[in-house]
Structures are given as structure tokens and as C-alpha cells.
Amino acid sequence: MLSLVKLVKGAIALNWRQLLLGALSLAIFVSAWQMYSWYLNANVSGYAAYVPYPGEVAEAFVDSFVTPAGTDGLVMSDHIIASLKRIFMGFVIALSIAVPAGLLMGSYITAEGLGMPIVEIFRPIPPLAWIPLFLVVLGYLKGPAAIVFLGIFFPILFNVILGVKRVDPILIDAAKTLGSKKRHLFLKVVLPYTTPYLMTGIKVGLGIGWMCIVAAEMVGKYGGGVGFYIWDRSDIGQWDYVFAGIAMIAILGILTTGVASQVERRLYAWMGMK
Amino acid sequence: MDGHEVDIRMEALLKVFKEETREIVALKEFSLDVGDGEFVCLLGPSGCGKTTVLRIVAGLETKSGGRVTVSGVEVEGAGSNRGVVFQEFALFPWRTVRKNIEFGLEVKKIPPHEREAVSSTFIDLVNLEGFENAHPHQLSGGMKQRVGIARALANDPAVLLMDEPFGALDAQTRNLMQKELLRIWSATRKTILFVTHSVDEAVFLADRIVVMTARPGKVKRIIPVALPRPRERTSSEFISIRGEVLEELDAEFAKTMMREMTDASVQHKA
Ligand SMILES: Nc1ncnc2c1ncn2[C@@H]1O[C@H](COP(=O)(O)OP(=O)(O)O)[C@@H](O)[C@H]1O
Ligand SMILES: [Mg+2]
Secondary structure, X not given: OHHHHHHHHHHHXXXXXXXXXXXXXXXXXXXXXXXXXHHHHHOOOOOHHHOOOHHHHHHHHHHHHHXXXXXXXXXXHHHHHHHHHHHHHHHHHHHHHHHHHHHHHHHOXXXXXXXXXXXXXXXXXXXXXHHXXXXXXXXXXXXXXXXXXXXXXXXHHHHHHHHHHHOOHHHHHHHHHOOOOHHHHHHHHHHHHHHHHHHHHXXXXXXXXXXXXXXXXXXXXXXXXXXXHHHHHHHOOOHHHHHHHHHHHHHHHHHHHHHHHHHXXXXXXXXXXX | OOOOOEEEEEEEXXXXXXXXOOXXXXXXXXXXXXXXXXXXXXXXXXXXXXXXXXXXXXXXXXXOEEEEEEOOEEOOOOOOOEEEEOOXXXXXXXXXXXXXXXXXXXXXXXXXXXXXXXXXXXXXXXXXXXXXXXXXXXXXXXXXXXXXXXXXXXXXXXXEEEEOOOOXXXXXXXXXXXXXXXXXXXXXXXXXXXXXXXHHHHHHHOOEEEEEOOOOEOEEEEEEOXXXXXXXXXXXXXXXXXXXXXXXXXXXXHHHHHHHHHHHHHHXXX
């Protein structure tokens, strides 16, 4: 847990110049937003309700953690946990299938020849196309998780295949002359060589995973989730809470990829790459 | 061979590379014996098949004909009785210096404390104390090749096969590494088959220099270097042997050049 805190800290540790520019950029954005809301309200625009003031959104954000919803009694942290659960499920399953499949398809022409056509059939289909089917068949927890799985699966698969194919042949030669049998070549050369590629696949996959989860959860009728929360609040016209939910997704996405980048960087350092 | 036992025996090696449109005969009737504990340099114009010879002995390349035995045993694929040092170093980037050197020992399932004792010995031998935990990308070229040599030696091979191991180094480092290699050789008494295209390097290092013909490669002439070590590059004996080797080589370089020019003109016409 402590190391996780360290990772998050590392992810947001920036130098002063960056920090200053970041604050400035944020200030410009919030001011523009504030002025746009003023403008809409001053003109008694019908759109004013859809663009709440930044202050209102901030308030709603804090309140979403504190006041349970009238309908289901859930607070934001419940929704975060629900979304994380689905992401985690989809991620673990994607990892445990894509890694062995990628290693096989990268190593054996036969495996690639058999696997690639199937992969090429499913790859162009946006994961979101499966939402209706998966929600009906798998329900509101596993259904979105399955969508996330599809989003994460392909980046990991393709990166692992790429990693295996890029293994420097001279390292295989070196390992052979040091007495390696096939098993050693795989465990001691191919696997470590592929690890950074796998990390890239994970990072890209998690980013896509967050995109998928929001859409999949929105269609859900219960079981919580930040996507569900956004949809639920828009149904009753609480636009400040809708924006709070959107902000939450952004924060979670940034944190996830930030942590993944940190893990990647540490892994590279530990493995002596770069 | 000074009455030494034969350690590497290559008999009538033939190697044909089959490409889509043509066949390249890289080696033909290549025969050579290397004695136990001997230091032999293979010298020849680029593309004459030096690397191919070494890779066949290492078991990394199949042969199209002929026979290779190492310590009396016929070569069947790569094996840890033949250590190889590569021009590209071929270190495992994710392993530290120590872990690179211990690779072969891990494969052999030597227990960790024994591995460490062995790797420490070879770290000392190649003068890499203090760099045990460095990764290859933190090392200079010369240091990388020290690791490459230590890694090959840690497996206690009968022979050491070196393919232009200092080719990627600058001249100063190269000269230093040549001296270091001779020191290591006299400490370990391994049989060394060393590929180079530098005449100077061959005369500085070798017991015998094997000059190869242009492709298809075979032995053109074997020139013994009977100078005591350490050798002085400026001595008249050194210079005279150098001249002799250069003369043998020049003819082959000319052949290679001629062929490259005709190859180019054929391609030009096509
Ligand atoms: N894998 C290969 N496929 C086709 N031709 C090759 C291959 N390896 C080497 N050759 C050819 O065989 C000849 C000898 O190559 P090599 O042993 O690398 O020469 P050297 O090490 O003396 O420069 C060259 O003409 C080279 O082009
Ligand atoms: Mg070569």
C-alpha cells in the first residue's frame, strides 16, 4: 500500500516550471468556463442549466462523496469501487489470455496463422458494439467487465506479439552458446525481452478500458459505477453532479495511466533498459 | 602445433547459403586443426566466410558438408563447451554484469552461492570489480566486452570462439583489450579461435595466422608467428611478419574487389 502511495506521488511529481504552467493552464480554463456560465445566465439562455458554474461543480463533487443518492443510497466512492472492480476483472482476464496467446503467436508461425484471422475478425469491432448483448447475457457487473476486457485485450496481445518478434537474434545465439535449451531461451531471453512491450500494452489497454467502462455502465440500470452515476444524474437534470462524475472519470483515468507509467519507468530502470 | 593435442578439427567444411534466386558458396574445402591451448587468428577479406566458420564450430550454423570435432566430439548444435564472444557484445540488457556472467551457470543449475563465487573470480579476472551491479548500458564498449569474455569463460568452455570481438572499439581501447586478452589467455590457457580482419591485431595476438581465400573461403596459407610475447609492434620482426601477411591478403582483397565490381556491373545491366 505504501509503495502504491509512492507511485502515485511519483506520478504527480513534476518540476516547478511544469507545475506553474499547469496551474496557469488550469486557471485559464476555469476562468473561461466561469465567464461562459456568466454569459449564459446573463442572457437567460436555455442552456444555462447545462453549464453550471465551476464552483457548483466543485461543490457537487464534494457532496457526491458525502450525501447518499435518494434512489439507491450510494455515494461516489461506491461508484468508484464498482467501476474499479469491473476494470480489474476485465484487466486480469485480458492479461491472462492475451499474454500466453501473444507469446504463442509471436513464437510459432502456426499459432500466428491460426490465431490472426480470428483476431482480425474481432479487432475492427468497437468493444461498445457488444454492450447490448453482454449486458443481457452477463449482467451489469460482468457485462461491462467483458467490454473492458475487449478494450484491453488487443493492445496487450499485439504488443506481446511484437515483443516476441523483436527479440534480438544475437541474444538467442548468446544464450544457446551458454548452454540454453528451448525452455531457457523462452524463460530467460524471450520473456524478459517482451516485458517492456507488455507494459506498453497494459498502459494503452487501461486507457481504452476507462473509455469502455463509462459507456458500458451508462446502459446499466443498477450495480453502480461512475458511468452509471453520470447517466443517472442527467436523468434527473442534476447537471452539476453530471460534471462532477465526468471529472471523476478524468481523475481516475489520469491516476491509472500515471501509475502504469510509473510502474513502467521503474521496471525499465530495474531491468536496466534506457 | 608444437606437439599439442588437436582441440578443434575442421575437415573439408562446405557451406552453401540458399537464397531465393541464388546459392552462395561461402566455404569450400575449409580444413584446419587448432591445437589445445593454441591461439589461432582467422584472417581474410570481408565476406570470405570467417564468421561462417566460427558459427559452424559454435553450432549456431549448420554445415552443408564436412566434419567438425571439438575435443574429439562431433559438433551437434550449440553447447557450453564452446564459449563465444560476439562483436556486438550480445549482453542481456536486463541483467547486471554479475547476472550476465552467471547466465550459463544458472542454466546448469549451479546453486547461487557457488555461482557467486565463480562470477566473482571472473569479475576479478577481467578487472570489473566495482561494476558487478551495473547494467550493460552503463558500461563503455571495452567494459562490455570484458563482460562478454567473462561470461563465456565462466562456463569453463574447452575453446573460446571470438568473432571480431574488438571490432566495435576505438583504437586505444582495442590495443588495451588485446593485451588484456593475452593476459586472460595465459591465465586460463583456453584454446582460442579468433576472427579478425586486422593484420596488426592478428600478428599481435596469434600463435598462427590462417589467411583465407576470397569466397568461397578456404585456407590459403598458415603463417606461424614465432615472436615472444609481449610483442612490440614497432620491432623489425613484427613489421616483417606483418608485411608477409599483408602480401597474402592483398591478392584476396583484389579478388573480392574484382568480384564486387563485376557483381555491380551485372546488376547494372539487369
Ligand atoms: N544467412 C546468410 N544467408 C545468405 N548468405 C549469407 C548468410 N550469412 C553469410 N552469408 C554470405 O556468406 C559469405 C560469408 O559471410 P561471413 O562468414 O559473414 O563472412 P566474413 O565474416 O568473413 O565477413 C558472405 O558472402 C555472406 O554474404
Ligand atoms: Mg564476419
